[in-house]
Amino acid sequence: MVLATEQLQEAAKQGFKKKLVIVVSKGTIDMLYPAFVLATTAPAMGIEVDLYFTFWGLRVLTKKGVKSAKIGAVGNPGIPMPNLMGVLPGMTAMTTKMMKKRIEKYWPSVPDMIKMIKESGGRIHACSPTMGFMGVDEKDLIPEVDDIVGASTFLGWASDPEAITLFI
Amino acid sequence: MVLATEQLQEAAKQGFKKKLVIVVSKGTIDMLYPAFVLATTAPAMGIEVDLYFTFWGLRVLTKKGVKSAKIGAVGNPGIPMPNLMGVLPGMTAMTTKMMKKRIEKYWPSVPDMIKMIKESGGRIHACSPTMGFMGVDEKDLIPEVDDIVGASTFLGWASDPEAITLFI
Amino acid sequence: MVLATEQLQEAAKQGFKKKLVIVVSKGTIDMLYPAFVLATTAPAMGIEVDLYFTFWGLRVLTKKGVKSAKIGAVGNPGIPMPNLMGVLPGMTAMTTKMMKKRIEKYWPSVPDMIKMIKESGGRIHACSPTMGFMGVDEKDLIPEVDDIVGASTFLGWASDPEAITLFI
Numbered sequence: 001m002v003l004a005t006e007q008l009q010e011a012a013k014q015g016f017k018k019k020l021v022i023v024v025s026k027g028t029i030d031m032l033y034p035a036f037v038l039a040t041t042a043p044a045m046g047i048e049v050d051l052y053f054t055f056w057g058l059r060v061l062t063k064k065g066v067k068s069a070k071i072g073a074v075g076n077p078g079i080p081m082p083n084l085m086g087v088l089p090g091m092t093a094m095t096t097k098m099m100k101k102r103i104e105k106y107w108p109s110v111p112d113m114i115k116m117i118k119e120s121g122g123r124i125h126a127c128s129p130t131m132g133f134m135g136v137d138e139k140d141l142i143p144e145v146d147d148i149v150g151a152s153t154f155l156g157w158a159s160d161p162e163a164i165t166l167f168i
Numbered sequence: 169m170v171l172a173t174e175q176l177q178e179a180a181k182q183g184f185k186k187k188l189v190i191v192v193s194k195g196t197i198d199m200l201y202p203a204f205v206l207a208t209t210a211p212a213m214g215i216e217v218d219l220y221f222t223f224w225g226l227r228v229l230t231k232k233g234v235k236s237a238k239i240g241a242v243g244n245p246g247i248p249m250p251n252l253m254g255v256l257p258g259m260t261a262m263t264t265k266m267m268k269k270r271i272e273k274y275w276p277s278v279p280d281m282i283k284m285i286k287e288s289g290g291r292i293h294a295c296s297p298t299m300g301f302m303g304v305d306e307k308d309l310i311p312e313v314d315d316i317v318g319a320s321t322f323l324g325w326a327s328d329p330e331a332i333t334l335f336i
Numbered sequence: 337m338v339l340a341t342e343q344l345q346e347a348a349k350q351g352f353k354k355k356l357v358i359v360v361s362k363g364t365i366d367m368l369y370p371a372f373v374l375a376t377t378a379p380a381m382g383i384e385v386d387l388y389f390t391f392w393g394l395r396v397l398t399k400k401g402v403k404s405a406k407i408g409a410v411g412n413p414g415i416p417m418p419n420l421m422g423v424l425p426g427m428t429a430m431t432t433k434m435m436k437k438r439i440e441k442y443w444p445s446v447p448d449m450i451k452m453i454k455e456s457g458g459r460i461h462a463c464s465p466t467m468g469f470m471g472v473d474e475k476d477l478i479p480e481v482d483d484i485v486g487a488s489t490f491l492g493w494a495s496d497p498e499a500i501t502l503f504i
Contacts, residue, residue, distance in 0.1 A: 017495040023334075025202055030391055034361055034503070037465065041487040047495065055198055106469045129205065133270045151209040158332045159185040159215065164494045166359075166503040167202070167334040191502075193370055223366055297373065301438045319377040326500045327353040327383065335370070335502040 019048045019163040023154070024057035026168065029069050029110070032060060033103060035168045036113040039122050047164075049122035052154050058130045062140045066111050111142075118144050125149050187216045187331040191322070192225035194336065197237050197278070200228060201271060203336045204281040207290050215332075217290035220322050226298045230308045234279050279310075286312050293317050355384045355499040359490070360393035362504065365405050365446070368396060369439060371504045372449040375458050383500075385458035388490050394466045398476045402447050447478075454480050461485050 020042045024035050039049045059065035108116060118124065126141060126148045138148065158165040188210045192203050207217045227233035276284060286292065294309060294316045306316065326333040356378045360371050375385045395401035444452060454460065462477060462484045474484065494501040 015497045017497060020491070020494075023202070025199070025336075031361070034359070034390060037487050038491065042491055045488060045491055045495075047491060054202060102469045102471075106465050129274050133274045135270075151205050152213060155188070155206065155210055155213055155215060155332075158188075159213075161183050161185060161329075161497075164491075164501055165332055165334065166501065167336050168361075168503050191370070193367070193504075223370060297442050301442045303438075319373050320381060323356070323374065323378055323381055323383060323500075326356075327381075329351050329353060329497075333500055333502065335504050 017162050017164050018046060019050070019157070019160060021050045021052065021154070021157045021163050021165045023165075023167045024051055024053045024060070025055045027056035027059045027065065027069055029100065029103065031168055032057075032069060032110060033107060033113075035166075036110075036117065037107065038166075039117045040113065040120065043120040043122065049117065049120075050125060050157055051117065051122065052125045052127060052149075052157075054127035054130050058127055058134060058136060060110065061124065061126050061142055061145055062136055063142055064140070066114065066142050069110050114142070114144050125153075127151075127154075185330050185332050186214060187218070187325070187328060189218045189220065189322070189325045189328075189331050189333045191333075191335045192219055192221045192228070193223045195224035195227045195233065195237055197268065197271065199336055200225075200237060200278060201275060201281075203334075204278075204285065205275065206334075207285045208281065208288065211288040211290065217285065217288075218293065218325055219285065219290065220293045220295060220317075220325075222295035222298050226295055226302060226304060228278065229292065229294050229310055229313050230304055231310055232308070234282065234310050237278050282310070282312050293321075295319075295322075353498050353500050354382060355386070355493070355496060357386045357388065357490070357493045357499050357501045359501075359503045360387055360389045360396070361391045363392035363395045363401065363405055365436065365439065367504055368393075368405060368446060369443060369449075371502075372446075372453065373443065374502075375453045376449065376456065379456040379458065385453065385456075386461065386493055387453065387458065388461045388463060388485075388493075390463035390466050394463055394470060394472060396446065397460065397462050397478055397481050398472055399478055400476070402450065402478050405446050450478070450480050461489075463487075463490075 020038060022035050022039065024032065026032070035051065039051055042049050053061050060069055107113065114124065123146045124144050126136075126145050128148045128150045130136070131138075131148060141148075157163055188206060190203050190207065192200065194200070203219065207219055210217050221229050228237055275281065282292065291314045292312050294304075294313050296316045296318045298304070299306075299316060309316075325331055356374060358371050358375065360368065362368070371387065375387055378385050389397050396405055443449065450460065459482045460480050462472075462481050464484045464486045466472070467474075467484060477484075493499055
């Protein structure tokens with residue numbers, strides 16, 4: 001933590017934003033952790049958290065998906081394009097295992113991060129239209145999900161002048 | 169729609185944001201639909217829409233590109249890295265067709281979404297430097313494009329205190 | 337430049353935002369340039385710049401990584417999924433070289449863009465937890481890096497009512 005309590009109180013007086021709204025649109029570990037680290041850091045700074053899981057991100061909210069997130073090649077400068085190495089069978093599993101180990105030296109696992117977000121008051125929302133087109137049923141969702149809402153609910157949060165809104 | 173008219177009017181009084189500015193930087197269906205769904209939902213909530221198409225997103229504004237957007241593997245937890253399945257010839261086309269069918273059960277096609285955005289008052293902007301380096305000419309663009317503008321114009325919109333700005 | 341000085345002064349009076357905070361989470365050329373173009377355009381409009389490099393983006397701040405960024409397939413509608421073409425050895429290098437040439441007709445190289453950002457007053461920040469889990473040491477970083485900070489520092493900037501915050 002960098003900001004002291006007095007600094008936070010000072011900031012609060014100057015109209016600083018107090019809500020963090022993140023669209024979690026990707027389901028790979030490399031894009032989940034940025035969202036989760038922000039969501040677990042914000043409460044200590046007096047910032048409320050709403051995470052809106054949509055598209056690939058929604059699968060992470062299923063009982064099966066929450067345990068099986070893998071490392072993506074997205075934006076990895078070392079794996080810019082499919083290459084011969086990447087397609088050897090077993091490589092994906094090996095790389096995911098290696099990076100998972102490294103990440104878990106620094107942060108809790110995906111299911112534990114989600115639990116921590118809930119314990120610190122954060123809210124977990126599932127995107128209703130994505131549920132439909134991905135064939136996810138309400139009973140498939142993990143118990144940490146607060147509700148299933150649509151794009152207009154998300155826009156309502158984002159239009160709050162106090163909200164920091166990120167699309168990850 | 170979740171918010172009732174009176175709630176929206178109440179929100180408007182409290183300085184809620186009334187503009188949605190989205191950078192559309194990716195050209196795959198899985199990242200286009202989040203932008204399009206927000207852009208078609210916002211007008212009913214009294215929120216103006218500006219979409220700024222850049223990099224891979226720009227191709228979607230070409231007569232050829234608007235009809236040929238495909239599903240990306242970006243952030244898909246099930247396809248975290250190039251693997252042997254993904255490289256079998258024909259797999260891409262098959263997966264795209266399958267997911268397109270599912271998506272189109274819930275939302276209109278890409279060209280129709282763009283038309284809907286325009287009909288509800290949204291504006292479609294092409295990024296001028298991307299036009300140059302991608303070799304896209306003004307005559308290649310679909311008629312729905314309002315103008316061709318640069319980064320400073322986008323920053324002008326984003327710096328509006330009433331704007332919700334997302335990079336997708 | 338689109339806005340004239342008087343327009344900018346007018347905008348300043350109306351409470352327009354004067355800070356640009358970008359999370360640079362991807363290390364491929366196609367996602368670096370959008371961040372760099374915004375960061376080099378903003379200062380001329382009186383907008384301060386803070387770039388927070390995290391995850392794949394962090395590697396770009398290493399002496400080795402800054403020279404070796406490649407084109408990604410992320411969101412490229414023409415390369416939606418690993419396919420047979422993409423896995424031929426040498427294809428990645430060839431495509432990167434081609435697109436690099438095109439991009440460099442319009443903008444300076446990655447190391448030169450970073451220098452330009454610094455010269456116009458922008459700040460370059462490295463994400464501290466990413467340093468740990470990616471095994472990057474302080475001595476590996478390019479001299480343009482201003483500091484190594486965590487998620488709470490980033491949230492402090494983003495919560496400023498004057499900040500435009502993007503996650504790229």
